[in-house]
Amino acid sequence: MTGNDKRERNALNRLADALVDDIFNTSDEDILAEFRDTHGDPDRYAAEMRELFDKSILIANKKRLAAAKAGAAASRKPAPILSSGPIDMEAARARLRAIANTPGIPQRVTLAARNENELSDNDILGMLDDLRELGVLPPDDQGGKP
Amino acid sequence: MNSGQVATHRSRDEIADAIRTLTRADWARLRKIANYYARPQIGPKDLLQEAFARALDGRTCPAHVDVVKFLAEAMRSIADGEGEKVEHRLPLVSIVAKTGEALPEALNHPDQSPTAEGRLIGEEEAGLLRRNILAIFDDDPVAQIIVEGMMEEMNAEELRELSGLDKTAYDSKRKLIRRRIDKQYPEGWTP
Numbered sequence: 032m033t034g035n036d037k038r039e040r041n042a043l044n045r046l047a048d049a050l051v052d053d054i055f056n057t058s059d060e061d062i063l064a065e066f067r068d069t070h071g072d073p074d075r076y077a078a079e080m081r082e083l084f085d086k087s088i089l090i091a092n093k094k095r096l097a098a099a100k101a102g103a104a105a106s107r108k109p110a111p112i113l114s115s116g117p118i119d120m121e122a123a124r125a126r127l128r129a130i131a132n133t134p135g136i137p138q139r140v141t142l143a144a145r146n147e148n149e150l151s152d153n154d155i156l157g158m159l160d161d162l163r164e165l166g167v168l169p170p171d172d173q174g175g176k177p
Numbered sequence: 178m179n180s181g182q183v184a185t186h187r188s189r190d191e192i193a194d195a196i197r198t199l200t201r202a203d204w205a206r207l208r209k210i211a212n213y214y215a216r217p218q219i220g221p222k223d224l225l226q227e228a229f230a231r232a233l234d235g236r237t238c239p240a241h242v243d244v245v246k247f248l249a250e251a252m253r254s255i256a257d258g259e260g261e262k263v264e265h266r267l268p269l270v271s272i273v274a275k276t277g278e279a280l281p282e283a284l285n286h287p288d289q290s291p292t293a294e295g296r297l298i299g300e301e302e303a304g305l306l307r308r309n310i311l312a313i314f315d316d317d318p319v320a321q322i323i324v325e326g327m328m329e330e331m332n333a334e335e336l337r338e339l340s341g342l343d344k345t346a347y348d349s350k351r352k353l354i355r356r357r358i359d360k361q362y363p364e365g366w367t368p
Contacts, residue, residue: 044253065359
């Protein structure tokens with residue numbers, strides 16, 4: 032909405048702002064007298080509002096609790112299993128060589144795998160991870176990982 | 178915080194304590210303010226309750242700002258439909274959705290309060306309300322011209338000049354204006 036589209040609404044907002052300013056410049060006695068005229072007993076109203084506020088606190092606290100629970104649940108999620116033991120790089124390289132000789136494996140993979148002796152350990156492990164993600168290797172096949 | 182540092186903002190608990198200890202005159206002021214900022218889409222009570230929710234949501238309340246003024250500004254912002262509330266609540270919804278955890282019943286209810294867009298009063302409705310407010314003063318052209326000036330954000334000096342009133346008469350007229358509007362709209366502004 033542009034300013035022109037809100038001309039009427041802006042006029043009302045400006046009037047409201049001016050009236051609110053007047054409210055802040057009016058004495059407690061006058062405010063209470065006016066309130067009695069239009070809304071009745073200010074003590075009863077104050078008590079109702081305090082009750083409403085207490086309810087609002089309860090609702091806000093429930094929300095905080097829910098958010099805390101959600102945060103705790105997220106932090107309890109099992110972390111990805113990271114191998115902590117030593118990696119058998121010979122076994123990993125052998126696994127990659129075996130894959131290279133498997134029929135049906137894309138040529139791009141087999142060419143790379145056949146040159147495994149030129150690849151670093153990290154490259155080998157990365158390729159095995161990629162193959163696992165592609166479904167060429169079953170998820171529980173850890174290559175050379177313990 | 179070091180004991181020598183002065184807090185620049187009220188904590189959530191401090192805001193809550195300040196609201197709990199409001200006087201009956203403060204509550205009366207808040208009700209009147211809620212009436213002025215209420216619109217057909219959100220009534221005075223809902224507006225005030227939403228302002229409480231914002232205050233408890235961790236909104237920043239500078240230590241020097243009076244809590245009544247803080248709540249008044251929150252109501253103004255809500256009524257103005259800045260969409261702050263929607264923006265503020267979405268993360269909670271998405272976290273809940275991700276965890277799929279059962280929540281207390283109260284939190285599973287869809288948000289019944291108007292969305293930012295829903296709060297936007299239609300121009301047509303606003304135009305009708307503006308005309309109705311001015312019509313309250315059909316019998317008092319001086320008051321009417323002051324109200325029109327207030328709608329145009331004229332300051333007190335300009336309004337006094339416009340109305341041709343001295344300060345005392347002008348102050349008295351402003352009071353009359355407010356009281357007549359309050360009597361006409363005891364439950365907030367609706368066309």
